[in-house]
Amino acid sequence: MNAKLKKLADRALLGLCVLLLVSPAISVFLWMLSLAFKNDVDNLAYPPVFIPHPPTFNNFKVVFASGPFFQYLINSLVVSGCATLTALLVGVPAGYGIARMKARKLMMTILIARMTPAISFLIPLFTLFQLLGLTGTLTAVVITHLVITVPITVYIVAGYFETLPHELEEAAYVDGCSPWQRFRYIALPLARPGITVAAILAFIFSWNNFIFGAVLAGRETRTLPVAIYNVLTFEQIAWGPLAAAALLVTLPVLLLTLFIQKEIVGGLTAGGVKGG
Amino acid sequence: MSLRKTSPFLWFILPAVLVITAVIVFPWAFTLWMSLFEWKIGHKAVFAGLGNYTELMGNRRFLESVAHTLIFTALAVAAPLVLGTAAALVFNQKFFMRGFLRGAFVLPMMATPVAIALIWTMMFHPQQGVLNYLLSLLGVGPSEWVYSPRLAIACLVMVDVWQWTPLVMLIVLGGLASLPADPFEAAHMEGASRWQTLRYVTLPLLMPFIMVAAVVRLIDALKTFDTIYVITQGGPGTASETINLYLYLQAFSFYQIGKASAVVVVFFVLVVALSYLLFWLREKSKYYE
Numbered sequence: 001m002n003a004k005l006k007k008l009a010d011r012a013l014l015g016l017c018v019l020l021l022v023s024p025a026i027s028v029f030l031w032m033l034s035l036a037f038k039n040d041v042d043n044l045a046y047p048p049v050f051i052p053h054p055p056t057f058n059n060f061k062v063v064f065a066s067g068p069f070f071q072y073l074i075n076s077l078v079v080s081g082c083a084t085l086t087a088l089l090v091g092v093p094a095g096y097g098i099a100r101m102k103a104r105k106l107m108m109t110i111l112i113a114r115m116t117p118a119i120s121f122l123i124p125l126f127t128l129f130q131l132l133g134l135t136g137t138l139t140a141v142v143i144t145h146l147v148i149t150v151p152i153t154v155y156i157v158a159g160y161f162e163t164l165p166h167e168l169e170e171a172a173y174v175d176g177c178s179p180w181q182r183f184r185y186i187a188l189p190l191a192r193p194g195i196t197v198a199a200i201l202a203f204i205f206s207w208n209n210f211i212f213g214a215v216l217a218g219r220e221t222r223t224l225p226v227a228i229y230n231v232l233t234f235e236q237i238a239w240g241p242l243a244a245a246a247l248l249v250t251l252p253v254l255l256l257t258l259f260i261q262k263e264i265v266g267g268l269t270a271g272g273v274k275g276g
Numbered sequence: 277m278s279l280r281k282t283s284p285f286l287w288f289i290l291p292a293v294l295v296i297t298a299v300i301v302f303p304w305a306f307t308l309w310m311s312l313f314e315w316k317i318g319h320k321a322v323f324a325g326l327g328n329y330t331e332l333m334g335n336r337r338f339l340e341s342v343a344h345t346l347i348f349t350a351l352a353v354a355a356p357l358v359l360g361t362a363a364a365l366v367f368n369q370k371f372f373m374r375g376f377l378r379g380a381f382v383l384p385m386m387a388t389p390v391a392i393a394l395i396w397t398m399m400f401h402p403q404q405g406v407l408n409y410l411l412s413l414l415g416v417g418p419s420e421w422v423y424s425p426r427l428a429i430a431c432l433v434m435v436d437v438w439q440w441t442p443l444v445m446l447i448v449l450g451g452l453a454s455l456p457a458d459p460f461e462a463a464h465m466e467g468a469s470r471w472q473t474l475r476y477v478t479l480p481l482l483m484p485f486i487m488v489a490a491v492v493r494l495i496d497a498l499k500t501f502d503t504i505y506v507i508t509q510g511g512p513g514t515a516s517e518t519i520n521l522y523l524y525l526q527a528f529s530f531y532q533i534g535k536a537s538a539v540v541v542v543f544f545v546l547v548v549a550l551s552y553l554l555f556w557l558r559e560k561s562k563y564y565e
Contacts, residue, residue, distance in 0.1 A: 017366045018377060024438060025381050031406060032395045048406050090291040097288030106289060106296070113300045115547050117499040117520055120540040121299065123527050124306035130317065146299045154292060179284035208388045210502045215528050225390040229506060239398050246391035257386040261379030264386070268443070269450040 029254065035243030036060075043239045059244035066241065069248075071220065072227040075138065079213070079223055080206040082142045087149035087202050092195055095157030096183050099164075107158070110151045118211050121147050126215060136218030144212040149202040156201065156267055160194025161187060197267035200260070204253050224249045307537045315534035328538035337514060338539070341522040342546075344429060345498060348518055349550075351433040352440070352497040357490055359437065360444025361482070365474075367445065368452045382442045389439070393506035396435050397422075400507070422508050425515035432516055435503050440496060444489040451485025452478075487558045491551055498547050519543050 035043055036059055037052040063069055098106060125144055126135065134140040168190075169182045177185070188195075213226040222230065228245040257264055311328055315321035332338050367378050384392065399407050400421035408418040422431045459481065463473045501520045504510065510517030510525070517525075519539065527536035 011371075014366065014369055014371055018371060021363050021366060022377050022381050025384050025442070028392060028395055028399070028438070029383060029387070031399065032391075035395070035398065044404050046404055046409065048404070048409050086295070090295050093288040094292030097285040097292075101285040101289075103289055106293060109296060109300065113296075115495050115551065116304070116544060117523075117540075117547075118501065119520060119523050119527065120307060120544065121303045123533060123536055123540065124303040124310065125299070126528075127306070127310070127317070127533055143299060146295060150292065150295055150299070179288075183288065204386060208386075208390075210388075210390045210505075211524075225388055228394070229390050242394055243398070246388075246394050250388040250391040253386055253388060254383055257383055258376070258379045261375060261382065265378065265382065265446060268382075269446045 032243050032247055035239055036247045038240060040238055040240055043243075056240075059238075059240035060248070062238070062241040063245045063248065067227065068220075069227070069245075072222050072224050075141075075217075075221055076207060076224040078138060079141050079145055080203050083145035083149045083206045084153075084199055084203045086142075086146060087153040088195065088199055091150055091153030091198070092157050092188070092191075093183065094154050095159075096161050096187055096191075098154065098158040099161035106154075110154055113147070113151050118147065118209075122212065122215055129216065135216055136221060138217075138221050140216045141213055141221060141223065144216060145206045145209060147212075148205050148209060152202045152205060153198045156198040157191065157194055160191050160198075164190050193263070194267075197263050200256065200264065201267050204256070207253065208250075307540050310534055311537035311541050313534040315532075317531035317533055321534065324534065328535050329542070331535070332538055332542060337517075338519075338522060340514065341517045341519050344516060345518040345520075345546075348429055348433060348436075348500070348516075349494065349497040351430075352436040352500070353490060353493045355433070355437045356441040356444045356493055357486060360441045360489065361448050361479075361486060363441060363445040364448035364452055365478075367449055381445065384439045385442045389502035390506055392439070393435070393503040396503070397507050400431060422516075423512060425512050428508050428512060428516040432500075432504055432507060435507065436497065436500060439503070440493065443496075444493060447489040447492065448482060448485050451482050455481050483558075487554065491554055494550055494554060495547060498543075498550070519546075 034050055034052060037055040037057075038049060039052075039056050039058060042049040042052065094106070097103060121144065125140075129135045129140045164187060168186050172182050172186055208225065209223075210225040210229065213221075213223040214229070217223060217226055228242070228249055310321075312323060312325060313321040314324040314327065363381065367374065367381070371377075399405050400423075402408060402418060402420055402423055405421070407421065411417070411419060420427060422428045455478075459477050460473065463477045468476070499520065500518065501524070504516060504518060504521055505524070508516045510521040520543075523536055523539045523543065526532045526539060
């Protein structure tokens with residue numbers, strides 16, 4: 001009986017700990033939801049109104065009316081999409097090469113790149129783009145986003161290739177397969193889970209990036225995080241639309257994280273990686 | 277012979293080497309070169325030798341930004357290490373919906389930084405902010421939060437801790453999963469209490485992972501930009517201006533490319549030096565264990 005009671009107390013304590021950990025994490029997002037679906041009067045009320053009553057979509061209408069939001073959405077998709085695809089194209093073979101020939105110097109470069117603040121890449125690239133007349137174009141933004149996506153991809157994919165068993169490739173080698181065939185028909189299909197995680201993380205960190213777009217993008221080539229900061233903060237200070245825009249930008253990432261949390265957690269733990 | 281053997285793999289890494297050279301190595305070299313010039317965008321670059329560096333060493337605003345960065349970093353490394361390790365110990369247990377709740381706990385670090393920074397800015401608002409309302413429920417008077425020069429850095433640390441504790445948790449949790457079972461069985465046989473097991477078995481074994489988390493956190497804390505830029509822009513005044521914010525201002529508000537490049541170089545030296553310091557401390561502490 002006493003042991004049972006102790007076990008029950010343990011469970012209760014554990015539950016309390018989980019509650020204490022998770023509630024601050026999600027309460028900010030719940031507050032974001034609340035702000036996004038309340039009207040302006042309720043958003044500025046004191047004491048604050050917590051549950052939107054009735055919920056309004058007006059804030060979202062304001063967001064879409066305030067600027068070419070779809071254009072920004074497309075910009076973001078193009079920038080993160082191109083940067084991620086390029087990273088996969090060069091990063092997946094590189095990851096394989098690194099795993100098979102232990103290219104320490106390249107790995108070191110990537111680690112040091114991880115230590116360097118994003119702005120330090122921006123100053124030279126910005127100067128270069130000025131000379132080339134590329135500032136304000138999507139091309140310039142895509143190129144800078146490679147600073148985020150390539151290292152993440154190489155790092156995660158190389159780690160994944162290293163965990164793959166060598167026996168299959170050795171058998172293929174004995175049968176006369178070229179390195180390219182071994183990569184294309186044996187290693188690549190096996191590494192698909194690792195590549196997927198790398199692609200998702202690269203895309204998310206590129207999607208979240210603010211500073212490259214903030215410095216390099218023009219009025220028409222802004223990405224979403226830049227757009228919500230520039231358009232909405234300066235042209236209007238209403239909280240509802242601001243929260244609605246913030247929600248629109250970050251909701252896809254949040255849902256993705258919750259749905260495939262197992263894969264994302266695995267990828268993040270592998271390298272403690274983070275973009276920018 | 278060995279060259280022949282490895283050369284096919286060189287073709288695999290060549291494209292990545294080219295890209296990395298273009299967007300990472302070239303900027304490093306160019307920055308180092310630019311830092312030697314008195315150069316404002318649109319003007320001619322004039323060779324200045326180490327002039328930019330000597331000027332920085334006597335620049336009060338820059339030195340203050342270094343101090344702000346060090347304070348911010350110390351707090352934003354220490355707090356997540358403690359909380360993240362505790363969180364990892366909790367998430368290492370088995371409980372209902374653990375996967376989903378772990379996903380929820382990780383959300384702050386995956387969310388778009390600008391978006392959450394905007395929400396925190398609204399929460400910090402002295403009149404209508406929800407944080408002051410929550411304080412009033414506890415019977416505490418309203419705070420100025422980020423609008424107070426004294427509290428600005430502390431508030432930014434709070435946001436950073438909220439955002440990045442999950443990363444420490446993930447690294448330490450990965451460590452917990454890889455620990456051998458024997459020491460725990462031995463501790464159990466010897467009749468160690470749960471606290472003793474934690475203090476004398478779990479934590480020492482986790483130390484390498486906590487150190488990795490510390491280095492990762494150190495680098496990220498030094499680099500923090502988005503949240504500070506959105507929430508305070510280094511203000512009020514320059515009360516929360518970190519090196520990164522100062523750098524941004526020099527480069528993209530004043531277009532002082534040469535001077536900003538010198539700041540980058542100093543900043544980079546600082547990042548490497550502090551990372552080494554952490555490793556050194558770790559090595560040193562090993563002898564006393």
